[in-house]
Amino acid sequence: MIRGSQAFLAALILLAGCSIASAQETAIGAGKVEIGGFPGGGTFFVGGDDDEEVNFNVYTAGGGLTYYLNEKVAIEGEMTGSVGWAQDIFFENEKVIHVQMPTVWSYYGNVLFFPGGTAGKRVPFYVTGGFGAVSLASRVPTKQFGYDVDTVGWETFIAENIGGGIKIFRAADAPNWGFRADYRYLIVNENSGAPAFFAKTKIRGGHRVYVGMLYTWKR
Numbered sequence: 001m002i003r004g005s006q007a008f009l010a011a012l013i014l015l016a017g018c019s020i021a022s023a024q025e026t027a028i029g030a031g032k033v034e035i036g037g038f039p040g041g042g043t044f045f046v047g048g049d050d051d052e053e054v055n056f057n058v059y060t061a062g063g064g065l066t067y068y069l070n071e072k073v074a075i076e077g078e079m080t081g082s083v084g085w086a087q088d089i090f091f092e093n094e095k096v097i098h099v100q101m102p103t104v105w106s107y108y109g110n111v112l113f114f115p116g117g118t119a120g121k122r123v124p125f126y127v128t129g130g131f132g133a134v135s136l137a138s139r140v141p142t143k144q145f146g147y148d149v150d151t152v153g154w155e156t157f158i159a160e161n162i163g164g165g166i167k168i169f170r171a172a173d174a175p176n177w178g179f180r181a182d183y184r185y186l187i188v189n190e191n192s193g194a195p196a197f198f199a200k201t202k203i204r205g206g207h208r209v210y211v212g213m214l215y216t217w218k219r
Contacts, residue, residue, distance in 0.1 A: 027120075027175060028175055029118050029119060029121050029122065030068055030074075030118035030119075030121075030169065030216070031216035031217070031219035033066070033216070033218040034065070034214055034215065035064075035066075035217050036065075036076075036212055036215075037213060037214075038063065038210040038213070041061065041080075041209055041211070041212075042058070042209055042210070043080075043082055043104065043186070044057045045186075045188075048198075050090035052092065052196035052197065052200075053200075053202070054089050054090065054197055056087065056089055058082035058083060058084045058103075059083045060081070060082040060208060062081060063078065064077055064079065065078075071119040072115075073113055074111075074112040074114075075112070076112060077108070077110075079105070079106070079107050079108075080105065081104075082104035082106075084102050084103055084139070084142075085100065086099060086141075089101075096144075100142065102142050103137040105135040106132065107132045107135075108130040108131065108132035108161055109131060112126045123167070123168050123169075125164065125167075126166070127162075127163075128162070131160050132161075133157065134157045134159040135155065135157070136157075137154050138153060138154075145195065155193070155195070155198075156191070157191045158189045160186075161186050161187065163184035164182075165180060166180070167180050169216075175216070176215055177214070178213070179211065180211070180213070180214050181210075181211045182208075183209050184207075184209075186206035186208055187205060188204040190203055
């Protein structure tokens with residue numbers, strides 16, 4: 001019995017040692033390929049004149065794929081979809097009560113720079129910029145703004161973004177999972193073929209914020 005107990009204790013010590021070693025070997029921080037997504041955020045379009053150009057807000061969700069070139073630089077592709085919930089706006093210098101906005105989609109290719117690097121960092125921060133497009137899709141309630149589902153459909157605008165954020169990687173209990181907080185300022189270029197409601201004759205801006213999750217697909 002004594003020998004059996006000693007053998008069992010030795011096995012426990014060996015198992016604990018292996019677990020500690022395994023935890024120490026587990027890489028913490030960014031990997032090589034990362035998948036991210038966020039179920040909820042917001043985009044606030046500004047720069048309107050309350051006459052023909054309108055300021056409005058949309059609920060934004062999306063996701064993307066990130067590839068790390070090295071510990072300081074990564075590239076990512078992202079796509080978002082935004083629902084224009086009912087809200088009060090000013091159109092033609094008059095307040096319009098509780099009206100739905102167009103659906104908004106965006107597509108960007110971005111470069112992320114981590115000043116402090118990502119190797120072994122649980123909370124690295126980054127600055128970023130990118131190029132892509134923003135599209136507005138008409139809905140039945142947006143006909144009064146020139147976005148008629150029967151005639152306009154979609155309007156697409158070339159766009160850029162700049163911003164920054166942080167990534168929070170979990171410890172050894174779940175090293176491949178983490179969180180991300182991100183801010184972007186969107187620069188939406190004018191499109192002379194679009195309705196006057198949005199970016200027909202001048203550049204529009206937008207503030208986009210979100211908190212999401214990330215998963216390291218490959219290290």
